[in-house]
Amino acid sequence: GAVVSQHPSRVICKSGTSVKIECRSLDFQATTMFWYRQFPKQSLMLMATSNEGSKATYEQGVEKDKFLINHASLTLSTLTVTSAHPEDSSFYICSALSVAGGGTQYFGPGTRLLVL
Amino acid sequence: AQSVSQHNHHVILSEAASLELGCNYSYGGTVNLFWYVQYPGQHLQLLLKYFSGDPLVKGIKGFEAEFIKSKFSFNLRKPSVQWSDTAEYFCAVKEGGGADGLTFGKGTHLIIQP
Numbered sequence: 001g002a003v004v005s006q007h008p009s010r011v012i013c014k015s016g017t018s019v020k021i022e023c024r025s026l027d028f029q030a031t032t033m034f035w036y037r038q039f040p041k042q043s044l045m046l047m048a049t050s051n052e053g054s055k056a057t058y059e060q061g062v063e064k065d066k067f068l069i070n071h072a073s074l075t076l077s078t079l080t081v082t083s084a085h086p087e088d089s090s091f092y093i094c095s096a097l098s099v100a101g102g103g104t105q106y107f108g109p110g111t112r113l114l115v116l
Numbered sequence: 117a118q119s120v121s122q123h124n125h126h127v128i129l130s131e132a133a134s135l136e137l138g139c140n141y142s143y144g145g146t147v148n149l150f151w152y153v154q155y156p157g158q159h160l161q162l163l164l165k166y167f168s169g170d171p172l173v174k175g176i177k178g179f180e181a182e183f184i185k186s187k188f189s190f191n192l193r194k195p196s197v198q199w200s201d202t203a204e205y206f207c208a209v210k211e212g213g214g215a216d217g218l219t220f221g222k223g224t225h226l227i228i229q230p
Contacts, residue, residue, distance in 0.1 A: 031215075032215045034217045034218075036217075036220075042222065042223075043206065043220040043221060043222045043223050044160075044206070044218075044220045045220075046217035046218065046219070049215075049216070049217055059217075093159070093160070095160075095218075097215055102165075102167065103148065103167070103215075104150075104162055104165060105150075105218060106162070107152070107159050107160035107161075108159060109158070109159035110159060
C-alpha cells in the first residue's frame with residue numbers, strides 16, 4: 001500500500017514553454033501533498049504544500065506564479081512550471097501525506113525536467 | 117526554522133561491518149523524525165520514523181535509530197550491513213503534530229563493498 005506515482009518521469013522542453021507534472025496517490029487519499037526539488041548531489045528542498053480544495057502554501061523564495069499547484073482531488077496534485085527556463089531544470093519529487101499511515105509521507109519516483 | 121545535519125556525506129564499508137550514520141537537527145519543540153533510503157534508480161522509501169514513545173525505533177531491513185533528545189540526534193544504525201544496503205540515506209525532520217513538509221539533511225551516500 002501507500003504508493004505514489006508521478007507522470008511524466010522525464011520531460012524535455014524548450015525555454016518559455018510550460019510543463020505540467022502530475023502526482024497521484026494510488027491506494028490512499030491524501031488531503032495534503034508536498035512538492036520538493038532536488039538539485040544534483042544535493043538534498044530535497046520543500047517547495048510547497050498542496051492542500052486539497054484550497055490554495056497551496058509556498059516556501060520562502062519559491063515563486064507561486066512560476067510554480068502553479070493545483071490539488072483538485074484527494075488523489076491528485078499537479079505542478080505546472082510556467083515559462084520554463086534552463087535554471088528550472090531539476091528533479092521534482094512529490095509526496096503524499098497518509099493520515100492512516102500515522103502521518104507518514106510517501107514519495108513519488110520523481111520527474112526529471114530538462115529545459116533547453 | 118529547522119535544519120538537519122548529516123555529518124557523513126560518503127561512507128564506504130565492507131559487508132558485515134556495523135553502520136552508524138549521524139543525524140542532528142536544530143529545533144527546540146516537538147519533532148517527528150524520519151530516515152528515508154533511496155536505492156539507485158528508485159524513489160525514496162521510509163526506513164523508520166519516530167513520533168513519540170520508545171526512543172529506540174526499529175525499522176525495515178534490520179535498521180534502527182535512537183532519538184536522544186538532549187543531543188538533538190537521531191542516528192541510524194545497523195549491526196551488519198549487506199551489499200544491497202548500498203544507497204543514499206536521508207534524515208528528515210518536521211514539527212510534531214502538524215501536516216508540514218519535511219526538512220531533509222544533505223544525505224549520506226553509503227557504499228558497501230562485497
